[in-house]
Amino acid sequence: MTTVEATTISTSTLPEKLSALQVEVVPDYPVAAGQPVNLHCSAFTVPANVNWSWHHLEDLNWREVSSSRDLTLTEPEQSGVYCCYAVSPSSQRWSRNLTVFIIATRPTVRESLGIAAFVLSLLALIIIFTALCWLGWQRFSGMLTTSNTAAKGFPGTEKAPKGGFPQVESDGDVYMNYTSTNKAYSDLDPTNMTGDNVYSSLS
Incomplete structure (x- = not known):
């Protein structure tokens, strides 16, 4: 007689998988610049150690713009297509695309x-x-001009003559008494004349 032993497999040891992602945008209509637009990502089944991120489609390439479940947008240049990405040790999920419009005012x-x-x-x-x-520059230039003019017009100290008396400037006439003691020239004695205009002696 053969005995068959039943084997029970516990499902609790199987890793829990991440369910489909749910995304929402508030408000779900175009807003003016400066008004916040909030994006939120979630899932019905969320295992441990899940990493969340938001990605923006730029030039046909997805660029990560946030590493959390929530994302807030306020500027017109942030308009575009977004999606949420979540990854766990056993699975990974992408959300549907969301289009956000922020209008410049x-x-x-x-x-x-x-x-x-x-x-x-x-x-x-x-x-x-x-x-x-x-x-200020005009005033400074005027002061420099005045200083140079005064410096040129100020009479300097004149050198005294050899006699020791300084020269005195006068606009009037100057009169002097002059007495000559030079005997170098005198009248010729006619008795010394020997011919026409010829003298034998000059004394």
Whole structure:
């Protein structure tokens, strides 16, 4: 007689697989720039040690933009196609694609006026600063010119003559008494004349 022993396999030892991914976007309509768009990824069955990530389709290539189950978008350049990816030790899953639209808005009238006022204020400051620099330079140049003129017109110390008396400038006439003691020239004695205009002696 042959005895058959029943073998029981415990299903608890089998690794739990990751179920299909569920993604949601809030809000699910186009929004204006600055308003947040939240993407969330989940699954009905989630085993331990699951790594989540979000990917953005750029130039026909998927680029990872987040390493979590949630992703928040706010800028117009972040518009595009997204998908969630999850991987566990026993399985991996991709979600369906989500298309996000974030619309760039034009500045309001108040914002435009604020920008214009800022630009005008900055321009006014530049003009005022330039004018002050120009006035300061003109004043400095005038001071230099005055100093050079005064330096050229200031009378220097004149050298005294050998007699020891300094020269005195005068716009009027100058009169002097002169007495000559030089006997080098005198009238010739007619008695010494020997011929026409010929003298035998000069004394």
